[in-house]
Amino acid sequence: xxxxxxxxxxxxxxxxxxxxxxxxxxxxxxxxxxxxxxxxxxxxxxxxxxxxxxxxxxxxxxxxxxxxxxxxxxxxxxxxxxxxxxxxxxxxxxxxxxxxxxxxxxxxxxxxxxxxxxxxxxxxxxxxxxxxxxxxxxxxxxxxxxxxxxxxxxxxxxxxxxxxxxxxxxxxxxxxxxxxxxxxxxxxxxxxxxxxxxxxxxxxxxxxxxxxxxxxxxxxxxxxxxxxxxxxxxxxxxxxxxxxxxxxxxxxxxxxxxxxxxxxxxxxxxxxxxxxxxxxxxxxxxxxxxxxxxxxxxxxxxxxxxxxxxxxxxxxxxxxxxxxxxxxxxxxxxxxxxxxxxxxxxxxxxxxxxxxxxxxxxxxxxxxxxxxxxxxxxxxxxxxxxxxxxxxxxxxxxxxxxxxxxxxxxxxxxxxxxxxxxxxxxxxxxxxxxxxxxxxxxxxxxxxxxxxxxxxxxxxxxxxxxxxxxxxxxxxxxxxxxxxxxxxxxxxxxxxxxxxxxxxxxxxxxxxxxxxxxxxxxxxxxxxxxxxxxxxxxxxxxxxxxxxxxxxxxxxxxxxxxxxxxxxxxxxxxxxxxxxxxxxxxxxxxxxxxxxxxxxxxxxxxxxxxxxxxxxxxxxxxxxxxxxxxxxxxxxxxxxxxxxxxxxxxxxxxxxxxxxxxxxxxxx
Amino acid sequence: xxxxxxxxxxxxxxxxxxxxxxxxxxxxxxxxxxxxxxxxxxxxxxxxxxxxxxxxxxxxxxxxxxxxxxxxxxxxxxxxxxxxxxxxxxxxxxxxxxxxxxxxxxxxxxxxxxxxxxxxxxxxxxxxxxxxx
Numbered sequence: 001x002x003x004x005x006x007x008x009x010x011x012x013x014x015x016x017x018x019x020x021x022x023x024x025x026x027x028x029x030x031x032x033x034x035x036x037x038x039x040x041x042x043x044x045x046x047x048x049x050x051x052x053x054x055x056x057x058x059x060x061x062x063x064x065x066x067x068x069x070x071x072x073x074x075x076x077x078x079x080x081x082x083x084x085x086x087x088x089x090x091x092x093x094x095x096x097x098x099x100x101x102x103x104x105x106x107x108x109x110x111x112x113x114x115x116x117x118x119x120x121x122x123x124x125x126x127x128x129x130x131x132x133x134x135x136x137x138x139x140x141x142x143x144x145x146x147x148x149x150x151x152x153x154x155x156x157x158x159x160x161x162x163x164x165x166x167x168x169x170x171x172x173x174x175x176x177x178x179x180x181x182x183x184x185x186x187x188x189x190x191x192x193x194x195x196x197x198x199x200x201x202x203x204x205x206x207x208x209x210x211x212x213x214x215x216x217x218x219x220x221x222x223x224x225x226x227x228x229x230x231x232x233x234x235x236x237x238x239x240x241x242x243x244x245x246x247x248x249x250x251x252x253x254x255x256x257x258x259x260x261x262x263x264x265x266x267x268x269x270x271x272x273x274x275x276x277x278x279x280x281x282x283x284x285x286x287x288x289x290x291x292x293x294x295x296x297x298x299x300x301x302x303x304x305x306x307x308x309x310x311x312x313x314x315x316x317x318x319x320x321x322x323x324x325x326x327x328x329x330x331x332x333x334x335x336x337x338x339x340x341x342x343x344x345x346x347x348x349x350x351x352x353x354x355x356x357x358x359x360x361x362x363x364x365x366x367x368x369x370x371x372x373x374x375x376x377x378x379x380x381x382x383x384x385x386x387x388x389x390x391x392x393x394x395x396x397x398x399x400x401x402x403x404x405x406x407x408x409x410x411x412x413x414x415x416x417x418x419x420x421x422x423x424x425x426x427x428x429x430x431x432x433x434x435x436x437x438x439x440x441x442x443x444x445x446x447x448x449x450x451x452x453x454x455x456x457x458x459x460x461x462x463x464x465x466x467x468x469x470x471x472x473x474x475x476x477x478x479x480x481x482x483x484x485x486x487x488x489x490x491x492x493x494x495x496x497x498x499x500x501x502x503x504x505x506x507x508x509x510x511x512x513x514x515x516x517x518x519x520x521x522x523x524x525x526x527x528x529x530x531x532x533x534x535x536x537x538x539x540x541x542x543x544x545x546x547x548x549x550x551x552x553x554x555x556x557x558x559x560x561x562x563x564x565x566x567x568x569x570x571x572x573x574x575x576x577x578x579x580x581x582x583x584x585x586x587x588x589x590x591x592x593x594x595x596x597x598x599x600x601x602x603x604x605x606x607x608x609x610x611x612x613x614x615x616x617x618x619x620x621x622x623x624x625x626x627x628x629x630x631x632x633x634x635x636x637x638x639x640x641x642x643x644x645x646x647x648x649x650x651x652x653x654x655x656x657x658x659x660x661x662x663x664x665x666x667x668x
Numbered sequence: 669x670x671x672x673x674x675x676x677x678x679x680x681x682x683x684x685x686x687x688x689x690x691x692x693x694x695x696x697x698x699x700x701x702x703x704x705x706x707x708x709x710x711x712x713x714x715x716x717x718x719x720x721x722x723x724x725x726x727x728x729x730x731x732x733x734x735x736x737x738x739x740x741x742x743x744x745x746x747x748x749x750x751x752x753x754x755x756x757x758x759x760x761x762x763x764x765x766x767x768x769x770x771x772x773x774x775x776x777x778x779x780x781x782x783x784x785x786x787x788x789x790x791x792x793x794x795x796x797x798x799x800x801x
Contacts, residue, residue, distance in 0.1 A: 449764065450762070450764065453761060453762040453763050453764050455730075457761040457762070457763070457783075458678060458681070458730070458761035458783070461681070461761050461783040461784045462678065462680045462681055462684070464784060465681075465684045465784045466680070466684065469684065469687065485680055485683065488680070489680050607734075607738060611735070618732035618733070619732065619733060620732070620733065
């Protein structure tokens with residue numbers, strides 16, 4: 001048994017052709033007439049178109065009997081495919097005698113079939129004729145049957161093509177419906193015109209927008225209908241340009257323009273024009289969007305932008321906004337006044353900017369460090385920086401930088417503020433100076449009170465007591481003795497009083513003139529005054545004034561200072577040790593520091609620190625110790641803005657340091 | 669016989685104080701110390717010997733080498749070892765309230781007296797020490 005049609009589905013062409021006569025389909029009524037003709041030609045009572053599949057025979061169409069399928073198939077070789085099969089008496093044929101239509105009703109005795117083979121050699125089925133009595137076919141009958149088979153194939157082919165056409169036709173209709181829907185339901189106004197701009201189609205959205213019904217505008221020029229007079233020429237020339245260019249791809253050229261409604265009111269539209277060529281015809285498709293709202297929103301945004309920019313630009317505070325990579329997104333004119341620089345910096349970082357402005361890279365380093373501090377800590381950072389302005393004045397800014405995060409917690413911006421606090425800074429410095437001065441004056445006042453109560457009151461008390469005794473005494477000798485005791489007390493009172501007056505004068509004498517004083521001259525004067533003591537003690541004075549031998553200072557103060565320190569060193573020498581006094585100068589910035597060191601008794605600074613430079617304080621049991629020298633020295637140093645301090649080890653010696661400020665030498 | 673220590677560097681004041689004490693009815697033994705250091709050295713050495721310790725100390729504040737305040741600091745340290753109850757009076761020419769306040773921080777100080785000292789005051793003091801002693 002050879003499966004006649006099973007190979008049919010092996011390639012696309014065969015598969016398509018097999019659809020001419022699809023299996024499993026009901027009988028084709030279309031073939032009834034042809035089959036009638038076949039049975040008449042062959043003088044048989046039955047004619048049919050059969051298909052064989054998997055040992056079954058399917059009757060696709062049948063005339064003279066009614067049957068759809070039987071579980072039997074003709075047994076033949078492939079080679080016999082194209083030949084006619086002719087069974088004159090089925091009962092004599094071993095295979096056919098088992099045919100269900102032979103064995104049963106309608107008891108077929110005669111059977112003949114012609115294969116239905118396409119031009120490309122594909123077997124679709126068979127045309128067969130059957131009769132209830134044995135018989136045969138003449139050559140003419142066979143050849144007519146073959147012609148009939150060809151007609152069937154032709155009919156099948158046509159039918160299939162027709163079906164295909166119908167399918168395409170459906171698609172075209174559907175496409176058209178789709179286009180129509182889009183056209184109707186478009187949220188934009190869609191207007192189609194011919195090549196001269198005469199309106200052909202006008203969708204409902206366009207009706208709604210412009211107030212014109214489609215029937216009112218179709219046939220009128222587009223630009224005349226919806227464009228205000230002043231824009232018409234422009235649109236018209238645009239259309240002419242498109243006509244000439246003949247280029248289909250001029251699309252998406254949206255322009256914002258005014259549209260005009262039927263009632264002559266105008267509104268903002270976005271108009272885009274697409275030229276199109278359809279079947280040699282030139283058309284324009286106009287897409288119109290009402291952008292009144294968009295325009296309003298944009299205007300509002302613009303206003304807001306102007307508003308905020310005004311604030312930012314007119315703020316007297318520096319404002320800079322950075323992205324997460326420390327690149328500038330915005331700077332206001334307070335931060336960078338020159339527009340050129342301001343435009344340059346956008347999208348750049350400080351390193352690029354300092355290079356551009358020829359500034360020191362350290363400035364960028366500092367700013368980057370602050371930025372990273374903000375970025376890494378996630379917190380606001382504040383600092384002050386001082387930079388020279390173009391005129392060389394130091395300008396101090398208080399800067400604040402803080403991070404801005406989005407809803408996801410990602411760093412989006414870093415905002416930096418800078419306020420010029422130069423004035424404030426100067427005020428602060430002044431204030432600090434005032435506070436210092438006041439506190440110094442307060443200390444001096446307390447000192448003064450203490451001086452008055454201790455150093456002035458004590459001799460007064462003595463005088464008053466002595467006078468009491470003198471008055472109450474009746475013994476002239478005793479009176480004489482008491483009177484003799486008055487003299488030293490009065491002298492002491494006098495000395496103390498003079499020292500105090502002098503110290504007050506020093507403090508009050510802000511006008512005192514400084515001069516360039518040669519230290520060596522000054523020391524010579526001191527040595528002359530103290531010659532007796534120096535010779536007596538065999539003292540040695542060493543000087544090293546390489547780093548400054550001239551001090552700008554009031555000469556009488558400097559003489560007094562040096563005299564006091566040297567005489568102290570001599571006075572408080574270590575008994576049995578030859579006094580060595582070393583004087584040196586050292587330059588530190590604008591100051592000269594004079595040190596006077598000795599190898600004398602030294603002072604216990606732990607004990608005496610607080611009282612060191614106070615009036616009337618003495619630290620050694622010395623007959624001439626009065627406690628005036630250091631008090632006066634300190635007063636003379638501090639009156640000129642300098643400092644005095646001391647280092648000492650009891651038994652080893654003492655070093656006094658005096659800082660003379662503002663000693664910057666003029667370039668000579 | 670009262671033992672009185674005068675710790676003061678002012679020879680005139682010491683001379684006058686001696687004179688006033690001499691004019692009272694009490695016979696007193698008076699020792700002088702011109703600064704705090706000499707006085708504290710003496711007291712440290714004598715702390716166990718009751719016969720060498722004074723009954724009354726008059727202490728000046730403004731003195732060279734060791735002033736009255738430093739003396740008080742060191743005196744407070746040796747005081748528990750002293751075999752005698754000593755009445756200590758600050759005698760100062762200072763009228764500063766701060767110093768009066770500061771003196772109250774030392775329990776050893778019986779009173780703050782402002783110079784000059786009159787005879788009546790000294791008699792009061794000797795009497796009051798008599799009672800407590």
